Amino acid sequence: MRLVLDSSSFFTQAMVEGELYTTPSVVSELRDLSSKARLDLLCETGLRVIEPMQEYVSHVRDIAAAVGEGTVLSSTDIEVLALSLQCQAAIMSDDYALQNVARSLNVRVIPLHQKGTRNIRWKFRCSGCGRYYRAPGECQICGALIQRRLK
Numbered sequence: 001m002r003l004v005l006d007s008s009s010f011f012t013q014a015m016v017e018g019e020l021y022t023t024p025s026v027v028s029e030l031r032d033l034s035s036k037a038r039l040d041l042l043c044e045t046g047l048r049v050i051e052p053m054q055e056y057v058s059h060v061r062d063i064a065a066a067v068g069e070g071t072v073l074s075s076t077d078i079e080v081l082a083l084s085l086q087c088q089a090a091i092m093s094d095d096y097a098l099q100n101v102a103r104s105l106n107v108r109v110i111p112l113h114q115k116g117t118r119n120i121r122w123k124f125r126c127s128g129c130g131r132y133y134r135a136p137g138e139c140q141i142c143g144a145l146i147q148r149r150l151k
Contacts, residue, residue, distance in 0.1 A: 001017070001018035001089075001090065002018060002021070002087055002090065003018055003021070003090055004022060004023075004080055004084040004090070004092070005021070005026065005042075005047070005092050006022075006076075006080045006091060006092065006093040007026050007029045007030065008093055008095065009022075009093070010026075010030050010039055010042075011034075011035050012112050016042070019046070019048075019087075019089070020042060020045075020046060020047040020048065021049075021050055021083055021087050022048075022049055022050075022083075023051065023076065023079040023080055023083055024049055025076040025079050027039060027049055029076060050086075050087075051079075052079050052082035052086050053082070053086055056083070056086045057078060057079060059085065060078050060081045060082045060101065060105065063101060063104050063105055064078065064101045066104070067100060067101060068122050069100055072097040072148070073098065077095060077097065077101075080093070080098065081098065081101055081105065081107065084102070084105075090108035090110055091109050091110070092111075092112060093109060093110075093111070094111055094112045099111075122149065123149055124136055124147065124148055124149070125146065125147060126141070126142065126144050126147075127145050127146070128142040128143070128144025128145075129141050133146050
């Protein structure tokens with residue numbers, strides 16, 4: 001099985017087998033000794049670190065924006081999703097926003113510790129006055145932060 005590993009895959013002792021891939025941005029997020037040791041071990045057994053092609057990155061950004069996750073996903077998350085499309089691989093991740101976009105891209109996600117997500121829909125509500133909006137930002141009524149919540 002082909003798998004793309006996100007950062008959380010290196011912070012756990014979950015067993016991973018098959019053709020393994022990750023991105024340079026994931027590697028740069030690994031700072032503690034344990035996760036770096038896991039990276040070294042997986043590299044010795046065939047993990048490939050690949051920069052995703054820009055066409056896949058652009059496609060993922062477009063889909064993430066369309067499903068309301070464009071402002072939530074990090075550039076690393078977007079690259080992990082892009083690499084999974086490029087390699088036609090599943091993703092190992094517990095990140096709910098990443099899982100939500102993966103579902104829209106028809107990419108299989110294998111959760112590490114969390115239960116897999118359903119199709120998540122978000123609502124945006126002002127933290128001050130409670131008014132609902134279509135996107136995050138600043139409330140036009142009271143100026144408070146508009147926060148994302150599950151629908």
